[in-house]
Each structure stands twice: as structure tokens, then as C-alpha cells.
Amino acid sequence: MSTPGAATDSKEPQEKVNVHYDTRLPELKWSRRIQIPIIAGIVYSVIRTLGPTLRFEVLGWHHAEEVYAAKKQCIWAFWHRVILPIVWWYRDHGVVVMNTTAFDGQWTRKVIEWLGFGTAQGSSSRGGLRGLAVMARRIEEGKDCAFTIDGPRGPRYIAKPGPVMLARKTGAPIMVFHIGVDRGITFEKTWDHFLLPKPFARTVLLFAPPIYVRRDADVELMEGKHAEMQKELERVRDIAEGWFSLTEEERQRHRSEFGK
Numbered sequence: 001m002s003t004p005g006a007a008t009d010s011k012e013p014q015e016k017v018n019v020h021y022d023t024r025l026p027e028l029k030w031s032r033r034i035q036i037p038i039i040a041g042i043v044y045s046v047i048r049t050l051g052p053t054l055r056f057e058v059l060g061w062h063h064a065e066e067v068y069a070a071k072k073q074c075i076w077a078f079w080h081r082v083i084l085p086i087v088w089w090y091r092d093h094g095v096v097v098m099n100t101t102a103f104d105g106q107w108t109r110k111v112i113e114w115l116g117f118g119t120a121q122g123s124s125s126r127g128g129l130r131g132l133a134v135m136a137r138r139i140e141e142g143k144d145c146a147f148t149i150d151g152p153r154g155p156r157y158i159a160k161p162g163p164v165m166l167a168r169k170t171g172a173p174i175m176v177f178h179i180g181v182d183r184g185i186t187f188e189k190t191w192d193h194f195l196l197p198k199p200f201a202r203t204v205l206l207f208a209p210p211i212y213v214r215r216d217a218d219v220e221l222m223e224g225k226h227a228e229m230q231k232e233l234e235r236v237r238d239i240a241e242g243w244f245s246l247t248e249e250e251r252q253r254h255r256s257e258f259g260k
Contacts, residue, residue, distance in 0.1 A: 007255050013071045014240045016206065018212075023152070023157065025174050031216070035107070036063050036106050036107045036110070036112065037107075038110050039070055039107040040107040040108075040110035040114075041082070043107070043108075043111050044110075044111045044114050044115070047084060047087065047115070050084075050088075050197065050199060051085075051088030051089075051091075052252050053199045053200045053201075054085060054088065054089075054197055054200070054201055054203055055200070055202050055203065056089055056199070056203050056204075056205055057202070057203070057204045057205070058204075058205045058207075058248065059204065059205065059206050059207065059254070059255060059258035059259070060206055060207030060208060060209075060258040060259060061205075061207055061260075062181040062259050063175065063208070063209050063210055064175060064207060066210075067172075067173055067175070067193050067210055070158055072171065072173065073139045073142065073143065073145070073170075073172045074143050074144045074145075074146050074172060074173065074175045074210075075139075075144070075146070075147070075163050075166055075167055075170075075172050075174045075175065076095065076144060076145070076146035076147070076175050076176075076177070077146070077147050077149045077150070077159065077163045077174055077175070077178055077229060077233065078146070078147075078148065078149060078176065078178060078233075079149065079150055079156075079157060079178065079192070079219075079233065079237060080148040080149075080150050080151040080152075080156075080192040080194075081156075081192045081194060081195050082178060082179040082194065082195055083148055083194075084196060084197070085179050085181070085195070085197055085203055085205075085219065086177075086179060086205075087111075087112055087117065087142060088115070089179075089205065091115040091116045091117075092115070092116030093116065093117075093144070094116065094117070094143055094144075095117050095143065095145065096117070096118035096119065096120050096134070096138045096143050096144070096145045096146070097112055097117050097118070097119055097120070097145070097146045097147075097148070098119075098120050098131050098132075098135065098145075098147050098148075098162065099112070099119040099120065099121055099131075100121075100151070101121050102152065102154040104152065105121075105152060109121075117146075118138065118143065120132075120134035120138070120145070121134075121137045131162075132162060132165060132166055132169070135166055136166060136169050136170050139166075139170045139172050140170070145166065145172075147160070147162050148162050149162075149163065149229075149233065151192070153191055154191045154192065154245055156191060156192055156193060157233075157234070157237070158230075159226065159229055159230045159233055161222075161226055163229060164213055164222055164225050164226045164229060165222075166218050167212065167213035167225070168213045168214070168215060168222065169215075171212075171215060172227075173210030173211055173212045173213075174209045174210065174211040174212075174213070174229055175208070175210055175211075176207075176211070176229060176233045176236060177205060177206055177207045177208065177231045177236060178205075178206055178233070178236040178237040178239075178240040178241070179195075179203055179204070179206075179240055180203065180204045180206075180239075180240030180241050180242070180243040180244065181195065181197045181198075181201045181202065181203045181204075181244075182201055182202040182203075182243075182244040183197070183201045183202075184196055184197040184201055185198065186200055202241050202244070204240055204243045204244075205240075206236045206239055206240050206254075206258060207236075207258070208232045208236050211225060211229055211232065212230055213225050239254060
């Protein structure tokens with residue numbers, strides 16, 4: 001995909017654009033621009049090396065299969081913390097991800113596109129409405145869309161409204177999930193508490209039932225659906241994060257709950 005308004009060193013004034021539609025790349029110093037492909041290459045290499053060693057137990061995937069059987073697409077919503085294991089697990093499916101135009105988003109975009117994802121440029125702070133419009137078109141074209149729902153910079157574990165807005169516009173349901181690992185490193189100094197699974201880690205991937213939003217939903221209903229999404233994100237996070245400290249009996253109860 002092409003990105004409008006590529007960065008330039010020109011000092012000519014740029015046309016003023018409403019911040020919610022502004023997806024122009026910010027001007028970066030050359031020293032920052034040359035870092036983008038370097039960082040992207042390193043991160044991609046880590047994912048390609050680590051990913052094949054991970055062992056996934058997947059619970060609740062039948063919810064997505066039922067959505068696809070109804071000839072609909074999914075709007076995925078998940079916490080930024082687990083972006084590394086999920087981009088490996090669901091690579092090469094063409095899912096369109098909302099992606100910030102800031103420096104971090106520029107190298108991230110390269111990585112996820114190399115892994116077979118699409119991107120819609122925008123974020124909650126800049127270009128979000130244009131990004132949602134792109135996502136709506138992609139859903140009409142038969143593509144799923146996804147949000148790192150507390151991104152691009154937090155607050156951690158506070159869901160943004162984008163998926164609810166997109167679900168109302170398209171009729172596609174919101175699907176939330178989380179991933180837990182038995183061995184991993186949490187980078188507690190990062191805003192998202194980024195999770196890096198260790199090689200050969202066991203992982204559990206939990207999918208909640210779909211959340212539908214009526215096309216005629218008013219503000220009150222939209223707020224209710226947003227609260228429902230937040231609650232489900234917290235529920236699957238709590239179960240997944242604690243999965244490997246549960247007894248086998250407790251895990252079996254959750255397997256039954258999630259429909260395995």
C-alpha cells in the first residue's frame with residue numbers, strides 16, 4: 001500500500017489537514033530515517049527465528065469460524081503487549097492493522113507487511129478517521145481488520161473506541177483475544193509491558209465470543225459495547241496470563257468454557 005504524504009526534507013509549507021484525517025508521514029532527520037529499515041530487519045529476524053519454536057494451544061477459535069461461515073469478516077482487538085506472538089501465529093492472512101505514522105509505526109509497518117499483514121495508516125491521536133475509512137473498505141473487500149487496542153502509546157489496558165466505530169459502520173463483529181506464555185520476558189519499562197516469549201515456550205491463545213454492534217446504534221449503545229469490549233479484553237487477559245499457574249482441573253474447566 002502507498003502512504004500519502006511521504007516524509008521530505010523540503011521546507012515548503014504543507015497544506016493544513018484535520019488531525020483526524022492527517023496520515024502524512026512526519027518529517028524525520030536522516031539519522032532517524034536510516035534507522036527504520038535497520039530496526040525493522042532486526043525485529044523481523046527475531047520473529048522469524050523465535051516464532052517456529054512456539055507451541056500454541058488455541059481455545060475459542062470456533063467463534064471466528066462461525067463468523068466466517070456467516071460470510072462476515074472479523075475485527076480483531078487485542079492488547080499491544082502480545083503483538084509479537086500473534087503476528088507470528090496469524091501471519092500471511094492479509095489482516096489489515098491500524099498503524100501509526102510516527103517513527104515506531106514506520107518500522108513496525110515494514111515488519112508486519114513482511115509477515116503478510118496489510119496496514120491502514122492512522123491512530124487514536126492522528127489520522128484515525130481516515131484509517132477507519134480504509135479499514136471499512138478492506139472489510140467490504142473481504143479482509144479482516146485488527147487493532148492493538150491500547151496503542152500506539154497507551155494508557156496500557158485502556159481500550160480505544162475504534163473497533164466499536166468500525167463494527168457499527170460495517171456490521172462485522174469485534175473479536176477479542178489474549179495470549180499467555182509459560183516462559184517469557186516482560187519489559188516492564190515499556191509502556192505496554194511488552195511480552196517476549198522465550199524460545200520453545202508453550203502459549204495459550206484465548207478467543208472470546210463475537211461482539212456485534214447494530215448499524216443504528218446510538219451513543220448510549222456504543223458506550224455499552226465499548227464497556228463490553230473492555231470487560232472481555234480484561235477477562236481473556238486475566239485467564240491467559242494466569243493459565244500456567246492453574247491446576248489441570250482449572251484449565252479443563254476453561255477449555256470447556258471456551259468450547260474446546
